[in-house]
Amino acid sequence: MLMSALILLVLRACMMLEAQLQVGFYENSCSMAELIVKQEVTNAFFKDRGVAAGLVRMHFHDCFVRGCDGSVLIDSTQSNEAEKDSPANKPSLRGFEVIDSAKTRLESVCQGIVSCADILAFAARDSVEITRGLGYDVPAGRRDGTISLITDTRNLPTFTSNVDQLIQNFKNMGLTQEEMVTLSGAHTIGRSHCGSFRDRLYNFSSTTSQDPSLDPAYAAQLKKQCPQGSTDASLVVPMNPASPTVTDVGYYTDILANRGLFTSDQTLLTNPSTAIQVTQNARNPFLWKSKFASAMVKIGQIGLLTGTAGEIRANCRVINS
Known part of the structure; x- marks a missing residue:
């Protein structure tokens, strides 16, 4: 009986977490958010068509480590090796400059509103669409994580996996x-x-x-x-x-x-x-x-930070504090 009640509570918590993501999340707070990301992906794609695959892979690798919190975007420091420098990510991930460009533009028009994790989710969707895949609505409202550890990438699928x-x-x-x-x-x-x-x-x-x-x-x-x-x-x-x-x-x-x-x-x-x-x-x-x-x-709903959890990074490569 106790176990059933516990399972029910966990399921309700998961449903509430997913419900906090919404299609059109930035409609009132930053209505240009998705358009700006799409423009940056499009500009980058026509300079280098391979960037689309890099952005899709980046979103995947972000969500598989600590959930979709933009932690894969954080740079390493003298005191910490971050996810992006793992052999599982480097040099296969690319497109970081696309996220940077979108973030810079968004901060100029909607300061502190759009998370890096959402920018990456939008960019992955736009990359699928621009390479002739099917477009899809991206529920948004993710918050950014403040931890990125190279050791957390050990459980990522590898090219030698059976x-x-x-x-x-x-x-x-x-x-x-x-x-x-x-x-x-x-x-x-x-x-x-x-x-x-x-x-x-x-x-x-x-x-x-x-x-x-x-x-x-x-x-x-x-x-x-x-x-x-x-x-x-x-x-x-x-x-x-x-x-x-x-x-x-x-x-x-x-x-x-x-x-x-x-x-x-x-x-x-x-x-x-x-x-x-x-x-x-x-x-x-x-x-x-x-x-x-x-x-x-x-995939975009794995391990979410929403509400007041995490932060909205001003720079996707660096935590705020």
């Missing part, structure tokens, strides 16, 4: 297996540094140098782009070579052709249930885009 690890990572965040497969589709845009998958080409195991699950022709192409022994950290390849700046189902068709770039991509075929979901997504682009939009809204 399907069971991915399912558990997402479950820990309150996300289902299907939502994990759906959100993995974000890898349809963007790029990767060679170091993230080099072992699949040259040092896979003690018995074989090349990952046998990797399409041989694709592996040969990757070896040309990422030569063995190269130490050039600037070498990058597109996640989905056919349409690297378009949010489409190319990611899933690549996996079905054994052309998933990361171990964490190709592993989706090793589980019967996730393999079925990969096939369904590849065959129904609109369904996947709809599921992706819904899953992005759900």
Whole structure:
């Protein structure tokens, strides 16, 4: 009886927390907020189309560590190593300057009103939309966190994760297996540094140098782009070579052709249930885009700070006090 009452209280608390986020949250306090963020994302995208993938990934990595509180935006100091400098985030995250530009403009017209966490959530949505994904309403009202620790990034999914690890990572965040497969589709845009998958080409195991699950022709192409022994950290390849700046189902068709770039991509075929979901997504682009939009809204509600919790940072890189 006591346990049932406790569960009920927790559920009510979660419902109240989510209810504090509202679509159009800044309508009266800063009506230009979402438009200003969209303008900054658009300007950045036409200078560098890869920035969209960086902003989507940044929102994801923010929400998976301490919740969607903008902690991934905080710079390291002499006394503290922050999330953004973790190997899980650096150098894969990019687009920090877009958030900075939006914040600067917003502070000039609505000082102390719009949180960095909300700016990042808006920017991720705008990035999906500008790359031809489905737009979606972003409930807002998040507050900014004041803690960012490099050690907190240890539980982020990695490019070497297997399907069971991915399912558990997402479950820990309150996300289902299907939502994990759906959100993995974000890898349809963007790029990767060679170091993230080099072992699949040259040092896979003690018995074989090349990952046998990797399409041989694709592996040969990757070896040309990422030569063995190269130490050039600037070498990058597109996640989905056919349409690297378009949010489409190319990611899933690549996996079905054994052309998933990361171990964490190709592993989706090793589980019967996730393999079925990969096939369904590849065959129904609109369904996947709809599921992706819904899953992005759900991600944006992880571990919220609302009301009087946290703060509204004046500078997204630095806590106020």
